[in-house]
Structure formats: structure tokens, C-alpha cells
């Protein structure tokens with residue numbers, strides 16, 4: 453399904469399920485995506501019904517049209533509990549208050565006044581790309597077994613990118629639907645969230661990545677963005693190394709400066725070697741904060757809040 457910005461598309465999966473089809477993820481809620489689904493329903497499913505819709509996590513490109521499809525087809529929604537709750541809460545939240553919450557974290561990250569003004573202008577847009585979500589659903593969680601025609605899927609939670617993202621592993625069929633947890637070319641966005649400013653999402657992500665290395669190496673991976681791929685263990689190692697290299701660069705940057713310490717904004721060139729604007733800057737700052745939070749939890753950095761409410765990170769006690 454198409455997306456307006458990078459990574460330009462999201463992969464949704466159609467899995468044979470009894471006499472019909474289980475859908476995994478739906479695309480964002482907009483007219484072009486609805487039109488594509490109508491076309492698929494009419495022409496590509498052998499006149500067999502949709503049986504249920506499974507959504508991996510609360511991000512708009514995955515959950516956007518879930519409510520519409522469930523209502524339209526009269527089928528149940530399956531979703532991890534905290535992902536369903538997060539979607540429901542975000543849809544009910546006051547947009548101005550949520551925008552203020554996001555801006556507060558970006559200010560702590562050292563964002564420029566220009567960027568903060570841009571964020572006010574832009575506003576928090578979740579409800580514009582996610583339709584209403586059913587009030588009832590079937591919760592799925594780590595280790596649950598999901599039977600579809602000829603396959604047994606084990607639910608594996610890939611946390612970090614979102615609170616409780618569901619991946620599906622068919623061990624006998626050597627298949628893994630990896631959602632956004634393990635992607636072939638890009639590293640999934642792992643950012644500090646304004647609702648949990650003291651969390652360590654990158655630590656959570658790396659631990660979940662580690663647990664996926666117990667999945668057999670000859671597993672074919674179906675990611676939410678990019679092409680299906682084979683080299684699961686190589687990809688896990690590459691993602692881990694990518695973050696460890698970034699963390700090492702960042703830690704070295706902290707040692708080179710004494711006071712007043714680095715902001716997440718100061719850390720962008722160390723982490724990414726480039727600068728950003730707009731939406732990309734918002735995401736980059738959240739990722740920068742996640743890296744600094746992990747250094748903090750490892751004792752390599754220490755967070756200090758300035759009187760202006762900006763977080764500055766200094767070299768930690770352990771080295």
C-alpha cells in the first residue's frame with residue numbers, strides 16, 4: 453500500500469485462513485488506499501471472504517484502515533493489547549494537548565525555536581491517517597498460537613519500535629512476518645516517546661532483536677517495508693552492529709566535551725553525519741534521545757536538565 457512519504461509503501465499480507473483470508477496490516481486511512489483494497493477485494497481474492505484482520509502495531513500505516521475493513525466485512529480485529537489501547541487513546545486525545553506534549557520533548561532535545569514553531573504549525577496528525585478502531589477485539593500476545601490454513605503461527609513480540617508489536621513466526625513453514633522489527637535495508641525507527649520520557653526504548657529494541665536470533669537462520673522474512681529476504685541472522689547482526697557503532701561514536705563525543713554536555717540536537721552529526729528538517733528532524737531527535745538514554749542506562753552518559761528545561765548529556769561515571 454502506498455505512503456505519502458518515505459519509505460513510500462507498507463507491505464500488507466493476505467494469508468489463507470480456512471475458506472477465506474486473514475489480513476495482516478491495512479495501510480493508512482486515505483481514499484487511494486481504500487480504493488486499492490476495494491479493487492483487491494473485487495478481483496484478487498478468488499471470491500473468498502476476509503475472515504479477520506490482524507494489526508501488528510498502532511502506527512498509521514499499519515492500523516489505518518483496520519476499523520473500516522472490520523466494519524465493512526463484519527470480521528474481528530486481532531491486535532496486541534497495548535497496541536490496541538494506544539490506538540484508541542491517541543484517537544480520543546486532544547490534538548493540541550498532544551502536540552504540546554511532543555513539542556515539550558523536542559524542546560528538551562534541544563530543537564531550535566524554528567523547528568518548535570514548525571511543529572505547532574504542523575500539529576499532531578495521528579487521527580488524520582487512522583480511522584475509528586473497533587471497541588471490541590481479540591488480544592494477541594507473546595507465544596500465542598494462531599492457526600491459519602496449513603500453518604501454525606507463533607506470535608513473537610518485537611518491542612522498541614512500538615510498545616508491543618506483533619510478529620508472526622511459522623516455524624514449520626520457515627516464515628517470519630517481521631512487521632517493522634527487522635527490515636531489509638533501513639533500521640526501524642526507535643525513538644524516545646513523550647509519554648515515557650525516562651524509558652530506554654533502544655535497550656528494549658536490542659533485547660528483542662537478540663531474542664529473534666533464536667529463530668532458525670533459514671527462515672524467509674516478510675518485512676513491512678522493502679522486499680522479502682533470507683538472511684535473518686545477518687540482518688539481525690547488521691542492525692545490532694549499526695546501533696553499537698552509533699553508540700560508540702556518541703560516547704566518544706561525550707568524552708571529548710566536558711561542559712555543558714551534548715543535547716540530542718548536538719548529537720545529530722555524530723549519529724547521522726547529516727542534518728534534517730521538518731518531520732525527519734522530529735524523528736531524528738527522538739532517535740538521538742533513545743541512543744542517549746541507552747548510554748545513560750549503561751552508565752556511559754548522565755542526563756542533566758538546564759534551567760531552560762533542556763536535557764544535556766555528560767560523560768557518565770562508568771567508562
Ligand SMILES: [Zn+2]
Nearest residue numbers: 509511613632
Ligand atoms: Zn511502525
